[in-house]
Amino acid sequence: MFPNRNSFYTYSGLVAALSAYPGFANTGSDTTKRQEAAAFLANINHETGGLVYVVEQNQANWPHYCDPNSVYACAPGKQYYGRGPIQLSWNFNYGAAGAALGLPLLADPDLVARDPAVAWKTAIWYWMTQSGPGTMTPHNAIVNGSGFGETIRSINGALECNGRNPAQVQSRVNAYLNFTQILGVTSGNNLSC
Numbered sequence: 001m002f003p004n005r006n007s008f009y010t011y012s013g014l015v016a017a018l019s020a021y022p023g024f025a026n027t028g029s030d031t032t033k034r035q036e037a038a039a040f041l042a043n044i045n046h047e048t049g050g051l052v053y054v055v056e057q058n059q060a061n062w063p064h065y066c067d068p069n070s071v072y073a074c075a076p077g078k079q080y081y082g083r084g085p086i087q088l089s090w091n092f093n094y095g096a097a098g099a100a101l102g103l104p105l106l107a108d109p110d111l112v113a114r115d116p117a118v119a120w121k122t123a124i125w126y127w128m129t130q131s132g133p134g135t136m137t138p139h140n141a142i143v144n145g146s147g148f149g150e151t152i153r154s155i156n157g158a159l160e161c162n163g164r165n166p167a168q169v170q171s172r173v174n175a176y177l178n179f180t181q182i183l184g185v186t187s188g189n190n191l192s193c
Contacts, residue, residue: 013116042176044085056082083112084119084183135157147190161193
């Protein structure tokens with residue numbers, strides 16, 4: 001699935017992360033479970049260049065991920081650029097993920113890039129609990145039949161959906177179709193956003 005995978009992204013780290021969210025790819029019919037696994041794999045494939053990148057590659061964006069209006073104030077000298085399989089970014093996401101997972105992510109955002117289990121936990125946390133710019137979590141998008149396109153909207157919809165970046169959306173859709181084929185499941189409806 002990930003022939004050029006960075007050794008940082010360990011299977012044991014993923015297994016450790018899954019224990020916190022037992023409903024992940026384990027809710028609904030066998031078809032739904034496989035579609036959710038494929039949707040997650042497709043999105044992290046896109047976010048990380050095939051599980052190659054641990055940190056966001058566009059360093060010009062790094063200083064811009066501090067929302068001063070957030071309840072989670074940016075720590076002095078820390079940057080909240082994308083890290084991990086889902087490229088967790090922004091101080092409010094690091095703060096909320098840290099609070100949910102019992103980790104000091106606001107004070108030490110680099111923990112996501114140093115510890116594979118933490119990286120996977122933040123990705124599963126986002127997938128299961130955050131709607132981002134969408135109206136539902138990626139988990140709920142699949143489990144409730146809203147389709148793969150809604151997972152895109154929840155992760156990066158403000159930048160990609162509604163015609164904003166069709167090439168990026170198509171890249172995610174192509175990856176999803178590839179993973180559904182590997183997992184032997186139909187893709188379902190509503191592939192795009």
